[in-house]
Amino acid sequence: MVKKPAPDATRRSQRSRRAIYEAALALVVEEGYPRTTVEGIAARAGVGKQTIYRWWSSKADVLLEAFLDLGEQAARQAGYEPYSVPDTGDLAADLKAVLRATVDELVDPRFEAPWRALAAEGLVDEQLGREFVAKLLEPQLDLYARRLRAAQAAGAVRPDVDPRIGLELFVSPLAQRWLQRTAPISHAYTDTLVDYALYGLAPR
Template sequence: MVDKPAPDASRRSEKSRRAIYDAALALVGEVGYPKTTVEGIAARAGVGKQTIYRWWSSKADVLLEAFLDLGEQAALAAREAGQGAPRTYALPDTGDLAADLKLVLRATVDELLDPRFEAPSRALAAEGVVNEQLGREFVTKLLEPQLQLYVDRLRAAQDAGHVRPGVDPRIALELFVSPLAQRWLQRTAPISHEYTDTLVDYALHGLAPRDA
């Protein structure tokens, strides 16, 4: 009689976790955050509800972690394909602030227009406006780490003399991040690489006439 190898619990757990991530993102994109439930996620993932509650305390925790994982997976794939620096990684510092910002904002546009990201990110962002707890978690876990990358890059530019010493990086980053987010959320106009390039140019050079 041949002994069968014992099941690999870690592999089984990772498979279940991946299934839960996929189910959560698919559901919130299809029916919205309010109608997404732990029961629905479990049924779609093919796991028991108790499996989800063993790892997460609420559907918000599941969705936020799933969304973070989605960004990490996309970033890893982009890096392996040599497609530049996704926004979930440190901003590049080539010494050319405008070029670095344009590179990352172009990657952000690509991510926001990716169907895998667009539906769940819109659902989470919209629900975060009316759901105070989710909104705080959305900012703390998703937005703040990314915004801090811009702050760090702008401070490095200040140290290099490329940005005025008195400029507040937290306010400065809003000059190009906030208009992009507003246009995308409200669908007032298409977003594109050309649009974000223009935001960077306006933010860094202002609207006053340039000296010859």
């Protein structure tokens, strides 16, 4: 009698996590954040509710982790390290490359709908808003700040510049234009933001 191999619990857990991620992102797009529930995510993913609560404490935790995972998957498919800012020694080129990748994500329906849902709900749900900032926004902003500090050390940015204010010169206009849909976003637009931020508006 041939002995069957024992089930791979790790592989089963990964399949369940992936199904939960996909279910959570799909539901927040279809139903909106307020109507998305842990029960609904579990049913859509084909798992028990207790499975979700074993790994996460709330639907917000599920959605934020699912969104982070989506970003990592897309980055690797595109061939670059997720959630990173390169340091080639050319600050303008590095910033333009990252912002171009950001534009590609923001106009991708897989990202746009859940990102808008989470951003909008974060304005009215204080707890979700704090988690949204802490888990999604702050880590990315810190990457920009670190790249600007490296540029300061290399003499490419004035030593008196506050990196956290400096990064707002190109990150904030992009976020505002995308959220408010005041105009299309494109690679040309973010390239221009970097040029304006680094070289100013005065004649040189």
